[in-house]
Amino acid sequence: xxxxxxxxxxxxxxxxxxxxxxxxxxxxxxxxxxxxxxxxxxxxxxxxxxxxxxxxxxxxxxxxxxxxxxxxxxxxxxxxxxxxxxxxxxxxxxxxxxxxxxxxxxxxxxxxxxxxxxxxxxxxxxxxxxxxxxxxxxxxxxxxxxxxxxxxxxxxxxxxxxxxxxxxxxxxxxxxxxxxxxxxxxxxxxxxxxxxxxxxxxxxxxxxxxxxxxxxxxxxxxxxxxxxxxxxxxxxxxxxxxxxxxxxxxxxxxxxxxxxxxxxxxxxxxxxxxxxxxxxxxxxxxxxxxxxxxxxxxxxxxxxxxxxxxxxxxxxxxxxxxxxxxxxxxxxxxxxxxxxxxxxxxxxxxxxxxxxxxxxxxxxxxxxxxxxxxxxxxxxxxxxxxxxxxxxxxxxxxxxxxxxxxxxxxxxxxxxxxxxxxxxxxxxxxxxxxxxxxxxxxxxxxxxxxxxxxxxxxxxxxxxxxxxxxxxxxxxxxxxxxxxxxxxxxxxxxxxxxxxxxxxxxxxxxxxxxxxxxxxxxxxxxxxxxxxxxxxxxxxxxxxxxxxxxxxxxxxxxxxxxxxxxx
Numbered sequence: 001x002x003x004x005x006x007x008x009x010x011x012x013x014x015x016x017x018x019x020x021x022x023x024x025x026x027x028x029x030x031x032x033x034x035x036x037x038x039x040x041x042x043x044x045x046x047x048x049x050x051x052x053x054x055x056x057x058x059x060x061x062x063x064x065x066x067x068x069x070x071x072x073x074x075x076x077x078x079x080x081x082x083x084x085x086x087x088x089x090x091x092x093x094x095x096x097x098x099x100x101x102x103x104x105x106x107x108x109x110x111x112x113x114x115x116x117x118x119x120x121x122x123x124x125x126x127x128x129x130x131x132x133x134x135x136x137x138x139x140x141x142x143x144x145x146x147x148x149x150x151x152x153x154x155x156x157x158x159x160x161x162x163x164x165x166x167x168x169x170x171x172x173x174x175x176x177x178x179x180x181x182x183x184x185x186x187x188x189x190x191x192x193x194x195x196x197x198x199x200x201x202x203x204x205x206x207x208x209x210x211x212x213x214x215x216x217x218x219x220x221x222x223x224x225x226x227x228x229x230x231x232x233x234x235x236x237x238x239x240x241x242x243x244x245x246x247x248x249x250x251x252x253x254x255x256x257x258x259x260x261x262x263x264x265x266x267x268x269x270x271x272x273x274x275x276x277x278x279x280x281x282x283x284x285x286x287x288x289x290x291x292x293x294x295x296x297x298x299x300x301x302x303x304x305x306x307x308x309x310x311x312x313x314x315x316x317x318x319x320x321x322x323x324x325x326x327x328x329x330x331x332x333x334x335x336x337x338x339x340x341x342x343x344x345x346x347x348x349x350x351x352x353x354x355x356x357x358x359x360x361x362x363x364x365x366x367x368x369x370x371x372x373x374x375x376x377x378x379x380x381x382x383x384x385x386x387x388x389x390x391x392x393x394x395x396x397x398x399x400x401x402x403x404x405x406x407x408x409x410x411x412x413x414x415x416x417x418x419x420x421x422x423x424x425x426x427x428x429x430x431x432x433x434x435x436x437x438x439x440x441x442x443x444x445x446x447x448x449x450x451x452x453x454x455x456x457x458x459x460x461x462x463x464x465x466x467x468x469x470x471x472x473x474x475x476x477x478x479x480x481x482x483x484x485x486x487x488x489x490x491x492x493x494x495x496x497x498x499x500x501x502x503x504x505x506x507x508x509x510x511x512x513x514x515x516x517x518x519x520x521x522x523x524x525x526x527x528x529x530x531x532x533x534x535x536x537x538x539x540x541x542x543x544x545x546x547x548x549x550x551x552x553x554x555x556x557x558x559x560x561x562x563x564x565x566x567x
Contacts, residue, residue: 006108006181007145008071014147016069016138017049017062017106020365021116023099025519026526027451030059030365033103036096036116037089039081039168041066053307054300056372059365062106067170069107072142075172077135082165090160093117097130107140108147109298110184113453114154131157136170141177148177148184185297194445194458202441203461206468209438213475220482221559252485256561257409259485263493267325267332271339272497274321276547279344279540281313282306283466290459307379314341314384318391326395327402333392341388344543345380348536355532362525405562418487424495431480431499435473435545436506439465443507447514451521451530473500473545474552481553492557493550500549504542508534 008014018033034040047064055062066080083089097117105112117132133154141149158166252259263269286306295301321340325333352368359367420426442465449456477496484492511534515521521530 003108006147008147009145010072012071014069014071014108014140016065016067018065019060019062019104019106019111021096021101021103024102024115025100026521026523027453028059028364028366028529029362029523029526031363032061032365033063033105035363036092036101036103037083039066039083052300052304053372053375054298054302054304056300056369057303057307058300059367060299061365065105067136067138067172069138069140069172071145071147072174073172074174075170077169077171080168080170082167084165085160085162087162090162093132093160094130097132105152107138107150110147110150111188111299112150112152114152116154118157130160132160132166134158134166134168138170138172139175140172141175141179143177143179143181146181148179148181149187185294188455189457190454193448193454194456194461198441199445199458199461203464205441206438206465206472209434210468210471210475213434213472213479217475217478220479251488252482252560255413255485255488255490256406258413258490259492259557259561260404260406260408261412261490262328263491266328266330267336268339269493269497270321270325270336271343272543273324273547273550274317274319274340275344276543276545277320278310278313278317279544280470280548281316282310283544284463285309285313287459287463287466291463294457296455296457296459307376311379311384312387314387315391315394317341318388318393319395320391322392322395323399324395326399329402333396337388337392340392341385344540345384347539351532351536355529358525358528364525366525366529405558413488413490415489415491416487418489422483422487422489424498427480427484427495428498428502429505431476431549432502432504432506432545434476435469435500435503436510438468438472439503440506440510443510444514447511447518451519469503469545470548473503473549476500477549477553478556481556485557492553496553497546497550501542501546503545504538507541508538511538 003015018038020030021033021036022030041064045064049062049064068078069075085093093116097119100119101116102113103116105114114136115133117130120129120131133156135154135156137153137155139151139153140147156169286302286309289295289305289309290302293301295305317340318337321336322333325336356367356373359365442461445458446456446462448454477500480499481492481496484495489495511531515530521527
């Protein structure tokens with residue numbers, strides 16, 4: 001047996017890997033295990049395990065430790081080494097204990113965490129009063145030829161006295177268990193937290209919101225629009241008892257000659273729509289694969305899957321942006337393709353490189369290794385970009401010629417003054433309020449799992465909440481578009497997009513609230529990583545919600561104007 005098969009014979013070596021250390025309050029501020037003066041193997045015996053793409057992106061670096069563990073062979077107290085404390089060692093351990101440092105180790109793909117030391121009861125800041133744990137107790141449960149559970153306990157605290165020696169030791173106990181291999185990761189899942197009643201209530205609340213909004217849209221389509229159609233038809237057929245001219249009417253029909261104009265900055269707009277559809281495909285496929293393959297079990301598996309799926313779904317981005325832009329009969333399709341290929345990816349890379357510079361300055365494991373950056377660049381250059389090009393070409397050639405339900409006039413219609421509450425500064429922020437309301441409770445669970453050392457495993461909830469978010473955003477955008485057209489403002493595409501995208505503003509505000517009230521994060525490195533990652537998430541969410549908002553409003557607009565009798 002070996003680590004790959006995760007089956008062992010009695011007496012066979014089970015490797016213990018050390019990973020990282022860091023302050024408990026700052027999840028992203030991590031450093032290599034041996035940045036602290038622990039016992040270390042001789043350089044010629046050092047063994048580093050290559051990290052996969054996701055592991056490297058999440059700041060993992062596994063190095064073989066000097067703890068000899070053999071399968072089903074318990075070991076009494078065993079000395080590892082004696083460490084004489086010079087000033088550098090005292091300062092390093094003292095700073096680690098003061099900042100509540102933890103360390104992470106891995107045995108047979110099962111993680112273990114423990115604290116480096118403990119502060120004295122008197123809360124003294126003196127280094128000689130800080131206590132460091134010098135003994136590690138490994139308790140390992142097995143079933144047959146497999147490792148099922150691992151526990152580590154830090155024991156025997158010692159004071160940090162300059163010139164003294166610390167003797168590091170460990171002990172290994174093997175205990176049988178009736179648990180099966182398939183159940184071994186269950187103990188890491190906080191079911192009481194993620195499957196709490198509030199979580200289920202939030203899903204029910206969001207579902208009721210969907211029913212309400214769908215009913216509202218149905219009311220507009222079946223009742224209000226029906227009355228509008230009848231009124232306009234009577235006016236056109238000279239059956240109106242008042243004898244009013246349809247030109248004297250007000251409402252959405254009056255902008256039929258302008259409503260199908262292409263919006264400003266159309267190449268950029270098409271690229272945003274393509275990227276939004278790509279991100280939707282990525283979220284759905286990554287979530288489904290996480291549900292089917294329990295990806296949360298593997299370190300970095302979800303991150304690796306997301307990167308690969310994003311690259312492969314570039315074809316969707318190219319196809320969507322290309323098929324939309326070709327309808328304008330413009331010549332800037334190459335510009336549209338480049339914006340779709342580079343826009344969001346370039347924005348994300350710029351932020352990641354900035355965060356990387358900060359992490360390198362701190363010598364943190366949060367810095368993405370150069371080799372990993374090269375791999376990501378190659379994936380983008382040889383998978384993402386070619387697929388975007390292919391998608392754009394296919395979209396341009398397969399899309400049917402654009403035919404608007406109503407003829408577009410040559411001269412744009414003047415937009416009348418609107419009431420203050422119909423201005424874009426009011427309508428757009430209001431458009432993101434209900435979509436945010438449908439997801440904000442789920443956001444708490446996601447934020448807590450990401451920033452508070454919990455394994456997020458309820459991906460079915462994400463799938464459901466994300467679907468609800470899309471439905472709510474579409475409904476809200478349709479309602480806003482209808483009232484906007486009733487105000488005879490035909491510039492609905494950007495309004496529909498921005499009203500959906502404004503959901504990310506509320507997410508950003510909530511993230512600031514969460515940072516200051518729900519966490520104890522501090523320091524430049526952790527603050528930069530928190531808000532840098534949030535910025536990428538909010539940008540992606542804005543593009544997703546804006547895209548579905550526009551696409552829903554577009555279908556609505558084409559639907560209502562296709563039934564209008566033209567003069």
